[in-house]
Amino acid sequence: xxxxxxxxxxxxxxxxxxxxxxxxxxxxxxxxxxxxxxxxxxxxxxxxxxxxxxxxxxxxxxxxxxxxxxxxxxxxxxxxxxxxxxxxxxxxxxxxxxxxxxxxxxxxxxxxxxxxxxxxxxxxxxxxxxxxxxxxxxxxxxxxxxxxxxxxxxxxxxxxxxxxxxxxxxxxxxxxxxxxxxxxxxxxxxxxxxxxxxxxxxxxxxxxxxxxxxxxxxxxxxxxxxxxxxxxxxxxxxxxxxxxxxxxxxxxxxxxxxxxxxxxxxxxxxxxxxxxxxxxxxxxxxxxxxxxxxxxxxxxxxxxxxxxxxxxxxxxxxxxxxxxxxxxxxxxxxxxxxxxxxxxxxxxxxxxxxxxxxxxxxxxxxxxxxxxxxxxxxxxxxxxxxxxxxxxxxxxxxxxxxxxxxxxxxxxxxxxxxxxxxxxxxxxxxxxxxxxxxxxxxxxxxxxxxxxxxxxxxxxxxxxxxxxxxxxxxxxxxxxxxxxxxxxxxxxxxxxxxxxxxxxxxxxxxxxxxxxxxxxxxxxxxxxxxxxxxxxxxxxx
Numbered sequence: 001x002x003x004x005x006x007x008x009x010x011x012x013x014x015x016x017x018x019x020x021x022x023x024x025x026x027x028x029x030x031x032x033x034x035x036x037x038x039x040x041x042x043x044x045x046x047x048x049x050x051x052x053x054x055x056x057x058x059x060x061x062x063x064x065x066x067x068x069x070x071x072x073x074x075x076x077x078x079x080x081x082x083x084x085x086x087x088x089x090x091x092x093x094x095x096x097x098x099x100x101x102x103x104x105x106x107x108x109x110x111x112x113x114x115x116x117x118x119x120x121x122x123x124x125x126x127x128x129x130x131x132x133x134x135x136x137x138x139x140x141x142x143x144x145x146x147x148x149x150x151x152x153x154x155x156x157x158x159x160x161x162x163x164x165x166x167x168x169x170x171x172x173x174x175x176x177x178x179x180x181x182x183x184x185x186x187x188x189x190x191x192x193x194x195x196x197x198x199x200x201x202x203x204x205x206x207x208x209x210x211x212x213x214x215x216x217x218x219x220x221x222x223x224x225x226x227x228x229x230x231x232x233x234x235x236x237x238x239x240x241x242x243x244x245x246x247x248x249x250x251x252x253x254x255x256x257x258x259x260x261x262x263x264x265x266x267x268x269x270x271x272x273x274x275x276x277x278x279x280x281x282x283x284x285x286x287x288x289x290x291x292x293x294x295x296x297x298x299x300x301x302x303x304x305x306x307x308x309x310x311x312x313x314x315x316x317x318x319x320x321x322x323x324x325x326x327x328x329x330x331x332x333x334x335x336x337x338x339x340x341x342x343x344x345x346x347x348x349x350x351x352x353x354x355x356x357x358x359x360x361x362x363x364x365x366x367x368x369x370x371x372x373x374x375x376x377x378x379x380x381x382x383x384x385x386x387x388x389x390x391x392x393x394x395x396x397x398x399x400x401x402x403x404x405x406x407x408x409x410x411x412x413x414x415x416x417x418x419x420x421x422x423x424x425x426x427x428x429x430x431x432x433x434x435x436x437x438x439x440x441x442x443x444x445x446x447x448x449x450x451x452x453x454x455x456x457x458x459x460x461x462x463x464x465x466x467x468x469x470x471x472x473x474x475x476x477x478x479x480x481x482x483x484x485x486x487x488x489x490x491x492x493x494x495x496x497x498x499x500x501x502x503x504x505x506x507x508x509x510x511x512x513x514x515x516x517x518x519x520x521x522x523x524x525x526x527x528x529x530x531x532x533x534x535x536x537x538x539x540x541x
């Protein structure tokens with residue numbers, strides 16, 4: 001609250017204070033602005049428009065600006081912001097511009113009430129403009145009630161529907177609207193808009209702090225101004241980079257570079273300490289992964305193009321610094337590692353351990369670390385009672401991404417499912433975490449990692465089928481050339497030799513449905529003790 005003499009005025013959020021009042025003030029969306037302006041100039045208007053796109057990209061604001069241009073007293077297509085119509089629309093008080101929140105008014109009764117009022121002529125302006133926000137929240141019956149009016153409204157009525165989820169709108173509604181897709185606002189447009197606001201508000205902000213704020217906004221102009229509001233409340237009239245880092249739980253670029261340098265130099269201790277420090281600072285795990293992707297992407301861009309103007313987060317000096325420690329091969333390895341982690345983000349609750357373990361397992365040199373309790377790594381425990389004297393090493397330590405692939409058709413997989421041994425599968429699942437230890441072994445780490453990314457789906461006498469969220473990993477595992485190495489590593493967990501085959505999540509869902517359908521129809525094949533047919537593979541029986 002601000003005290004002005006004897007008056008008290010509530011603080012008004014920046015995104016409301018600086019909401020664009022004319023088409024010229026809109027950040028981004030230039031193609032949409034131009035199209036609407038041309039339609040107004042030529043008087044070629046549609047009776048219904050659909051504005052779709054991410055939150056905070058200007059859909060509702062554009063709808064109100066369009067309403068101004070239709071009703072401005074200065075002239076059709078103008079936005080003088082001086083006349084009574086323009087001012088009332090800016091104040092959300094114009095009787096002919098009706099904004100409806102479909103999230104709370106989504107029923108058929110509300111729509112029927114709207115239809116009853118549509119027939120009345122405008123009170124003050126040329127057009128009655130109905131702005132229906134979050135229109136995808138309307139019920140099917142409400143949509144159906146709106147159809148006829150939306151298709152043939154009175155000549156003085158115009159509808160603007162706004163949504164973040166256009167796929168939820170029924171096709172009959174979509175076909176009656178001119179659709180405009182709002183994209184994320186570009187970083188340059190957001191930066192320029194914030195600089196203008198900072199100047200008007202007499203606020204000083206470090207360039208590095210502004211860059212971080214724009215990155216956090218992720219293409220949302222409203223989000224950018226809300227974040228700026230928070231930063232002002234936290235730091236006052238002078239905002240520094242450290243303020244943004246502390247307020248939003250972020251880490252500096254220099255700290256990110258030190259993590260990558262530790263990986264490149266195979267400094268395991270520094271690698272682990274840096275990541276643990278980020279978590280203690282409250283850094284969001286998923287944001288850290290995405291930030292590292294941005295840095296690694298810039299390294300590849302600089303290496304491939306030699307054009308430093310294309311970089312988003314790094315400078316030429318930063319790239320040269322990193323390339324002293326980090327090779328391009330290591331850069332690609334880190335990217336693959338992070339992509340796999342992000343793919344498993346929803347199902348893997350402890351991504352940090354996996355990131356640290358994978359980082360250590362991929363380092364080129366062995367790190368001389370003094371262990372706290374164990375003098376040597378704990379060997380993997382097989383299912384048999386007698387422990388193995390040492391970890392079984394594969395006949396080949398590298399994985400191929402080329403060559404022939406294994407293939408099992410649906411019918412043969414159904415046969416494997418029928419022959420599956422649930423008890424053996426459960427026993428194997430109990431041992432599956434032993435792969436975490438094997439991932440630390442320099443020679444078999446990549447193979448153990450590929451196995452660990454999968455989940456045992458079916459285990460029969462001849463075949464172990466693993467399920468993967470990532471189709472690329474499944475394809476890699478199914479290369480014939482990789483089978484021998486995979487079986488050697490699996491021998492640390494399961495003593496019986498089996499073919500290892502992979503399906504992705506989409507395939508496993510399809511197979512589950514096929515199995516249930518066949519069982520319901522009584523058409524499941526008979527159980528058999530013979531091995532299944534596998535293309536490019538022959539069982540030794």
